[in-house]
Amino acid sequence: MASLDGFPASFYGEPGVLGILSNGISAFLVLLQNFNTARTGIAPVGVENILAGVHLILIGGICQLVAGLLSFRKYDHLSGTAFIGYAALWGSFGATRIYFGALPETPITVFMPQQMINNLSLSTNMTSNISSNATTEIPISHLFLSVKESAIAGLVPYIFLSFLLAFCSATVNYIMPFVFGAITATLIFEAVGLVASSWALVVSGVLELLILLFAIYGSAALLAKGLTQRLVLKGFGTPLFNVLLLGTPNSGSAKSIGQEKKKNTKYAEPMALGFFSDTIAAFIFAFYSFGYMKSFGLGSAWVSIIAVAQLFSSYYAHLRQDCYHTTKFGLHATYWLIKAWDEFVLSVLLVEDSELVSGRKAMVGDWFFVTAGLVLCVGSLNTDVLELIHNMLFVLLTVSTIPQIPLQGYYIFFGVACSLFTAASLYGTFSRLINTIAEKSLIPVGPQPVSTEQLKKVLSCSRAKQGDQNALPQTDQASDALFYLTNGVAALSALHARFFSLNPAFLHLTVPWVLISGAIIQAYVSRLQVTGGGRFGSVISSIYVAVWATWTWFRFAGNLLQISTEAAYAFTAGAIALLVINAFLMLIAAYRNLVLLFLTVVMEVVLVCFLLSTLQRLPYELEMAMLALLSIICIYGALASLVNCIFSQRSLPMGPPIIKEKVKQDSAPELPCPAVDSRLTSSLLKIAGLLGEGAVCGIPTDTVYALAASCKNPQAIEKIYNIKDRPAEKPVCICISSVEQLVAAKPPFSPLLWEFMKNVYPGGISCIVSKGDWLLKLGVGPAYDRVGTKDSIMIRVPDHTVTGHLCDITGPLAITSANPSGEPDSTHHSMVINRLGHKIQGVLCDGNSNEVVASTVVNCLKIDEGTITIVREGCVPAVKVRQIFDRVKSAMV
Numbered sequence: 001m002a003s004l005d006g007f008p009a010s011f012y013g014e015p016g017v018l019g020i021l022s023n024g025i026s027a028f029l030v031l032l033q034n035f036n037t038a039r040t041g042i043a044p045v046g047v048e049n050i051l052a053g054v055h056l057i058l059i060g061g062i063c064q065l066v067a068g069l070l071s072f073r074k075y076d077h078l079s080g081t082a083f084i085g086y087a088a089l090w091g092s093f094g095a096t097r098i099y100f101g102a103l104p105e106t107p108i109t110v111f112m113p114q115q116m117i118n119n120l121s122l123s124t125n126m127t128s129n130i131s132s133n134a135t136t137e138i139p140i141s142h143l144f145l146s147v148k149e150s151a152i153a154g155l156v157p158y159i160f161l162s163f164l165l166a167f168c169s170a171t172v173n174y175i176m177p178f179v180f181g182a183i184t185a186t187l188i189f190e191a192v193g194l195v196a197s198s199w200a201l202v203v204s205g206v207l208e209l210l211i212l213l214f215a216i217y218g219s220a221a222l223l224a225k226g227l228t229q230r231l232v233l234k235g236f237g238t239p240l241f242n243v244l245l246l247g248t249p250n251s252g253s254a255k256s257i258g259q260e261k262k263k264n265t266k267y268a269e270p271m272a273l274g275f276f277s278d279t280i281a282a283f284i285f286a287f288y289s290f291g292y293m294k295s296f297g298l299g300s301a302w303v304s305i306i307a308v309a310q311l312f313s314s315y316y317a318h319l320r321q322d323c324y325h326t327t328k329f330g331l332h333a334t335y336w337l338i339k340a341w342d343e344f345v346l347s348v349l350l351v352e353d354s355e356l357v358s359g360r361k362a363m364v365g366d367w368f369f370v371t372a373g374l375v376l377c378v379g380s381l382n383t384d385v386l387e388l389i390h391n392m393l394f395v396l397l398t399v400s401t402i403p404q405i406p407l408q409g410y411y412i413f414f415g416v417a418c419s420l421f422t423a424a425s426l427y428g429t430f431s432r433l434i435n436t437i438a439e440k441s442l443i444p445v446g447p448q449p450v451s452t453e454q455l456k457k458v459l460s461c462s463r464a465k466q467g468d469q470n471a472l473p474q475t476d477q478a479s480d481a482l483f484y485l486t487n488g489v490a491a492l493s494a495l496h497a498r499f500f501s502l503n504p505a506f507l508h509l510t511v512p513w514v515l516i517s518g519a520i521i522q523a524y525v526s527r528l529q530v531t532g533g534g535r536f537g538s539v540i541s542s543i544y545v546a547v548w549a550t551w552t553w554f555r556f557a558g559n560l561l562q563i564s565t566e567a568a569y570a571f572t573a574g575a576i577a578l579l580v581i582n583a584f585l586m587l588i589a590a591y592r593n594l595v596l597l598f599l600t601v602v603m604e605v606v607l608v609c610f611l612l613s614t615l616q617r618l619p620y621e622l623e624m625a626m627l628a629l630l631s632i633i634c635i636y637g638a639l640a641s642l643v644n645c646i647f648s649q650r651s652l653p654m655g656p657p658i659i660k661e662k663v664k665q666d667s668a669p670e671l672p673c674p675a676v677d678s679r680l681t682s683s684l685l686k687i688a689g690l691l692g693e694g695a696v697c698g699i700p701t702d703t704v705y706a707l708a709a710s711c712k713n714p715q716a717i718e719k720i721y722n723i724k725d726r727p728a729e730k731p732v733c734i735c736i737s738s739v740e741q742l743v744a745a746k747p748p749f750s751p752l753l754w755e756f757m758k759n760v761y762p763g764g765i766s767c768i769v770s771k772g773d774w775l776l777k778l779g780v781g782p783a784y785d786r787v788g789t790k791d792s793i794m795i796r797v798p799d800h801t802v803t804g805h806l807c808d809i810t811g812p813l814a815i816t817s818a819n820p821s822g823e824p825d826s827t828h829h830s831m832v833i834n835r836l837g838h839k840i841q842g843v844l845c846d847g848n849s850n851e852v853v854a855s856t857v858v859n860c861l862k863i864d865e866g867t868i869t870i871v872r873e874g875c876v877p878a879v880k881v882r883q884i885f886d887r888v889k890s891a892m893v
Contacts, residue, residue: 014222015074019067019083020179024215026060026090027186027208034205038198049101053094060090061305065312072316075877077268077436078172080316082165082180085276088309089158095301096151148194150298153287155191157280159184160426168433171242175218175235182211269436270316274329275390275428277310281336282397282422288343289415296343303340307333311524314482318528321827321852323478323645324379326528327638330482331372332394334489334521338365339401341512365493365513368631369398372485375639381455382646385446390428393421452647459643459651479528480641483541486525487599488634490518490548491606491627494555511556518548540585540600547578547603551610568614575611582607587659594655595637602630648848672837675829678802678846687844688809695841696720698818698832701735702800703764703851703875704825705818705832707840708735710810711779717786717814723839726821733766733794734780734787735815737807742795747774750864755888762799764855764875768792779811787814792861802846817854827852851875 033052068083166180186207193200221233281303287293310333317325373395380387400417401410431443450458493513523545529538554571582604589596609623640652674690676683678700687697694713698705707723709716711734720732736742739761749757749769757767771793775784787793796815798804807813818826818836826832829845837843856876859869868885870878 014225015067015070015083016076016079016176016222017067017219019064019071019079019086020176020215020222021219022060022064022067022083022090023086023179023183024212024219026056026064026093027183027211027215029055029059030093030190031205031208031212034193034201034208038201038205046101049097053097053099053101056090056094056097061087061094062091064090069312072268072270074873075268075879077270077272078165078168078433079176080268080270081273081276081433082169082176084273084309084312085158085161085165086183088277088280088306089162091305092154092302093151095305096147096154096298099147099298099301147298149287149293150295150302152191152194153284153293153299154280154302155187156287157283157422159187159191161276161279161429162187164426164430164433168430168437170240171434171437172239173236174238174240175214175221177240179211179214179218182207182214186211267316267319269320269432270313270329271325272429272432272436274310274313274317274325274332275425275432277306277313277329277336278332278390278425279422279429280306281310281332281340282418282425285339285343286415286418286422289411289418291411296340296347300340300344303336307336307340310336311521315524315528318478319852321478323481323642324376324383326478327379327481327485327642328376328391330479330521330524331369331376331485334486334517335369335398337516337520338489338512341516345512364403364495365489365517366398366401366403368489368492368635370395370402371635372488372638373398375481375635375642378459378639379642379646381450382448382452384448386424386428386431387445388449389446390421390424393417393424397421456647456649456651459647478645479525480645481638483522483525483529484599484634484637484641486517486522487544487548488631488638490514490522490551491630491634493517494548494551495624495627511552514548514556515552519545519552522548539588540596543578543581543585544603547582547607550574550578555610555613572611572614575607575614579604579607579611590658592657594658595633595640597655597658599630599633599637602626602633606630671833673833673840674842675833675837675845676842678844683844684802684806684809687842688806690842691716691810691813696723696839698826698829698836698840698843699803699806699813699815700800700829700844700846700849701796701803701815702762702798703855704827704849704853705829706735706815707818707836708806708813708815711783711787711812711814712781714783714786717783720814720816723836724816724819724821726816731788731794732786732814732816733796734775734778735796735798735803735807735813736778737797737804738762739797741807742778742797745774745778747772752889752892753860753863755892756860756863756868756885759884759888760858760881761797762804763797764799764851765881766794766796766855766857768794768857768859768861768871770861783814794857796855800850802844806844825849825852825854856881 029052033048064083065087068080068085068087071083072080162180162184166177166184169176169180186204189200189204189207193204217233218235221235224232225236284293284299284303288296288299293299310329314326314329314333317329373391376391377388377395380391397414397417400413405413431445434443435441435445490513493510522541526538526541526545529541550571554568582600586597586600586604589600605626606623609618609626612618613623637654640654643651644654674686676686678684687699690697691708691710692712694710694716696707696709696716696719699708700706707720709720711717717732720726721728739758742757747769753769760767769792771788771791775793780787818832820835823835826835827849828847829843832840832843851874854872854874856870856874856878857872858881859871862868866889868881870881
């Protein structure tokens with residue numbers, strides 16, 4: 001077997017190397033253009049701008065995005081938020097450069113709302129030429145001005161957020177604050193340089209040179225740290241100031257009424273990134289609504305890019321099994337994308353003012369967002385006051401765009417709502433970052449509005465006793481609520497088909513609503529459904545992506561393209577195929593719940609209407625009724641899924657799985673292996689007896705479920721390798737009940753190692769130590785050669801009562817995670833049964849695991865030299881492990 005001592009530390013390198021270096025190179029690209037513009041007095045045009053934009057998107061955008069995603073996996077919320085946020089910044093800056101390079105050299109005709117026209121800073125002659133139909137020819141100079149104004153509107157919120165990132169990073173190290181601080185100053189002078197003389201570009205260029213220098217040093221320091229697992233170069237590991245100086249913990253009031261903190265997992269907390277994205281999007285819309293931006297062409301690109309970043313915050317919330325933030329940030333990203341392209345259509349396409357008014361009145365999709373916002377308000381009652389206020393402001397934001405608001409006051413109302421939402425999002429970004437860095441509530445976010453028990457009591461519609469029958473099945477996923485919301489928005493937006501012949505301009509407005517929510521975002525939901533572990537995965541959501549995409553192409557884009565009768569017959573065949581497929585989806589839904597079954601049944605009728613529309617025989621009243629009914633079902637499904645997932649029990653009824661219930665009435669399915677309740681002493685004795693006989697069993701730990709075998713039986717440990725298809729070179733560790741059990745074996749550990757182990761045990765940390773004869777005294781016995789490597793052994797002391805009692809009965813156990821090799825860890829006993837039940841001899845059932853990832857592995861073989869190595873970062877962050885070690889080492893000195 002390979003020795004863990006020789007494990008390449010570079011495999012666990014620092015993603016900050018890529019992130020910081022991407023910022024430096026991106027700044028250098030902009031620096032070259034700024035200095036050239038200042039020297040020649042001529043701004044770069046055409047291909048030069050386009051190439052610069054492409055490089056910014058590839059290097060500052062995509063490369064830094066990868067760094068941000070890797071940072072989230074290393075439990076680094078600050079770097080993850082910063083790198084993904086700056087990836088959106090450089091990507092948007094690159095889009096701006098491309099937009100500059102692609103501008104035409106001759107005037108073009110564009111449409112702008114009358115309120116925007118009134119705010120135009122045009123010459124007297126040009127203003128007099130604006131006709132009543134709200135279209136006008138704009139010279140290229142004014143197009144450049146419009147693009148610059150759009151870029152400034154995007155840069156300003158990034159300035160505020162970059163300053164926050166610099167401040168927050170000062171609580172972690174003293175390299176990142178200089179990098180982020182230089183970026184903040186650079187953005188200020190870049191914004192000034194868009195409207196002022198070349199001196200601002202020179203200052204910006206100097207600051208960008210500083211960014212490059214800081215980035216080179218910072219990336220070198222991180223690279224050396226990743227390769228050596230030591231702080232070779234200064235800058236990381238020591239903060240500029242202690243985050244605790246910001247205030248005193250104020251979480252006591254929240255805990256007193258039952259607020260529960262989300263458990264740490266392998267993935268960092270993405271809430272700050274979600275608030276970050278909301279700040280950018282709302283700020284840009286506020287600028288546009290108050291007339292500062294004359295066109296939303298470039299603004300749509302900035303908002304779209306930051307909305308994609310917000311989808312990543314939703315994705316990582318999903319990986320953390322956080323259904324509330326998965327739904328919230330997914331819904332917000334959907335809203336920003338739809339509104340961005342809605343305004344793009346209105347400000348760029350040629351439509352008359354009268355058509356705009358009727359088109360606005362036809363848009364009823366905003367009403368679904370209002371209702372969805374109220375659903376999020378219900379979910380936030382279980383979090384804190386900040387979340388509730390933020391959701392209430394989102395409701396105000398959606399109310400400000402309902403079709404009943406007169407067009408004259410539409411943009412003012414929308415702008416005010418966006419401004420308030422921006423302020424709350426900015427505060428949310430700061431508070432979430434600081435509080436997650438400190439792991440305490442230093443920045444006040446308010447107590448939990450309603451205690452968990454009170455909320456359960458109010459929402460619960462079931463009078464069944466608490467127990468297994470009320471527990472949430474594993475088929476319910478964190479993405480279910482978002483699945484219902486995307487279909488609901490698409491369904492209510494599709495109601496506009498009734499006005500085809502009345503308003504051609506309205507077709508342009510409807511395409512973003514149905515296509516983005518029903519197809520694009522639902523494709524993202526389909527990806528989430530794959531990772532959720534549900535029985536039918538992403539089948540339903542994937543098919544509905546095709547349904548809404550086809551609907552958009554034929555019903556909306558088809559009218560614009562004037563599809564021929566022969567081509568329409570192809571859609572007829574497609575509609576028939578979708579009808580047949582949806583019939584199978586109804587069968588799948590019958591295995592899930594009544595709400596999903598109702599949704600698929602109504603969708604079948606909607607598809608019948610779609611078929612009739614391809615034959616020009618559509619009864620519009622029936623279609624409108626079915627689409628409205630579908631949206632109502634989706635609202636209830638979203639609310640019930642969200643509430644049930646938050647509380648992990650059936651608070652709101654979704655209805656029983658029809659087919660499964662009929663099967664249960666005939667004969668209950670037999671489990672592939674004995675599954676016993678961990679709360680019973682007889683269960684512990686039964687599993688202990690099986691282990692003593694050489695069996696392999698699934699057991700709970702303080703992290704995820706594990707496969708266990710007795711260290712007294714080498715053949716049982718061999719079975720673990722066969723059951724998991726585990727590579728032979730990967731050793732298994734041993735699990736004991738307490739440090740005292742280890743002390744009794746009298747291993748020759750140094751005082752520093754003993755003190756370190758006493759500080760980390762029991763808990764989610766595994767220590768690799770040297771092997772010796774003391775293992776025989778511990779009770780390892782004949783399995784000495786089958787655990788660990790030739791020279792080392794990894795020891796676990798779980799902070800779990802059931803596991804501790806089991807080890808007291810059986811002696812040391814050889815354990816490894818209860819999952820097929822290479823697949824995600826098992827976080828519920830049902831996952832162990834479903835995946836490995838036919839290969840093992842028993843499962844000790846303990847419900848949901850405490851974590852969703854295994855323990856953090858620490859190599860302590862060189863601890864006497866003052867060094868430990870993080871071999872695998874798991875549920876305990878590497879930063880926290882090092883803090884414990886540094887504290888212990890200082891105390892020993």
